[in-house]
Amino acid sequence: MSGTLQSQYLEMDLLRLTTAGSVDDGKSTLIGRLLYDSKSIFEDQLESIQRSSQQRGEGNINLALLTDGLRAEREQGITIDVAYRYFATPKRKFIISDTPGHVQYTRNMVTGASTANLAIVLVDARHGVIEQTCRHASIASLLELPHLVLCINKMDLVDYQEEVFENIKKEFENFAAKLDIPDIHYIPISALRGDNVVEKSENMPWYQGGTLLYTLENVHIGSDYNHIDSRFPVQYVIRPQSDQYHDYRGYAGRVEGGIFRPGDEVIALPSGFSTRIKSIDTMDGPVEEAFAPMSVTFTLEDDIDISRGDMIVKPANQPQVAQDIELMVCWLNEAPLVPGGKYALKHTTKEARCVVKEVRYKLDITSLSRLEDGATLALNDIGRIKIRTTSPLFFDSYRKNRGTGSLILVNEFTNETVGAGMII
Ligand SMILES: Nc1nc2c(ncn2[C@@H]2O[C@H](COP(=O)(O)OP(=O)(O)OP(=O)(O)O)[C@@H](O)[C@H]2O)c(=O)[nH]1
DSSP, X not given: OOHHHHHHXXXXXXXXXXXXOOTTSSHHHHHHHHHHHTTOSOHHHHHHHHHHHHHTTOSXXXXXXXXXXXXXXXXXXXXXXXXXXXXXXXXXXXXEEEOOGGGOOHHHHHHHHTTOSEEEEEEETTTOSOHHHHHHHHHHHHTTOSEEEEEEEOGGGGTTOHHHHHHHHHHHHHHHTTSOOSEEEEEEOBTTTTBTTTBOOSSOTTOOSOOHHHHHHHSOOGGGSOOSSOEEEEEEEEOOOSGGGTTOOEEEXXXXXXXXOTTOEEEEETXXXXXXXXXXXXXXXXXXXXXXXXXXXXXXXXXXXXXXXXXXXXXTBOOEEEEEEEEEEEEOSSSOBOTTOEEEEEETTEEEEEEEEEEEEXXXXXXXXXXXXXXXXXXXXXXXXXXXXEEEEEEOOTTTOTTTTEEEEEOTTTOOEEEEEEEO
């Protein structure tokens, strides 16, 4: 395998995960434990945690300090409260998005989960499934996260009893039957003591499943991407100024679905002109195929007019094209969404403007049932709306493709992201 292909395959084996739980369920401790036991903490961080734990007179090192320290760093100047942490084991790379429990509104969870493959939802073994658990699972389902791991934490506080675990598992299974999450795992853990996080617990011999790290390393993510519907939103047109490359014209972007190969017949939207792919280039040289989520540059046989925001697709499999669009939107702003409201819109690499024609209904996020009082959407509300855009979008349903099926609404004056939408 060439160096490039190898690095792209590695790129695919990247698991993006998000953590959710209510205050004090132990998220920070769990992430700290995961990093510590999998030896993903850097020496200098470890020393500084040891020092502060000693200063606080704590016998063990306090793993929550690791996450909390990193949180404090990023709390300067970032409006949406989500931190991204990176770690790797020999098997896989991971990016964790983490949001603090006390301010864990839907907004944060949606932001953290929108690009994730997997959600870890934590419950406290003493409290079992609570409303927050249902809320988090519903959001994971709505965002079509393919994998969910329910970690039943603080098992040490319930004497590691199998019965406690089984009851919580059953309760969650009953609730999750209404949701749309294809792959759910249940793991009894103690984040504080390290049971079943990285090391298998000796305190729970009755549990035959994998540890959390084992599960994260082994969930099958290859089919989380759409490999059927070929979509390539153009991000940049590359035309080098130097004489050596004066003929070169490339279209750079990220593959959002399907597979492209040199020689493939393609058409450019919105123009509809067709041509063939001449080459697929990367930083490390040309490749023989490109699939989601690779970032590549296409060169084409013919010189057709393509600019940023256009989309390269296959003639036999085209996205929908429309200006009237229905979506589920999670509202992220203090100022409510109202019918008639005008917003800027970002969809793949395309920018447009839109007006909200109608708020059809609001969702009860705990049960995903419809609420009728849906004239406006307030901060953290999720509802179904209709918009009309100033120019046509090329899109798929979110269900089919999380990349070409999602968009964000932006306040044109403040540039704040005010809504995250999933096209129906
Ligand atoms: N006994 C026991 N205590 C735990 C366990 N996991 C976490 N704790 C304790 O629970 C408390 C809350 O843990 P945190 O990790 O700070 O909780 P959190 O969910 O991250 O809270 P936020 O940081 O506010 O989001 C701390 O006192 C932890 O030591 C566990 O497995 N067993």
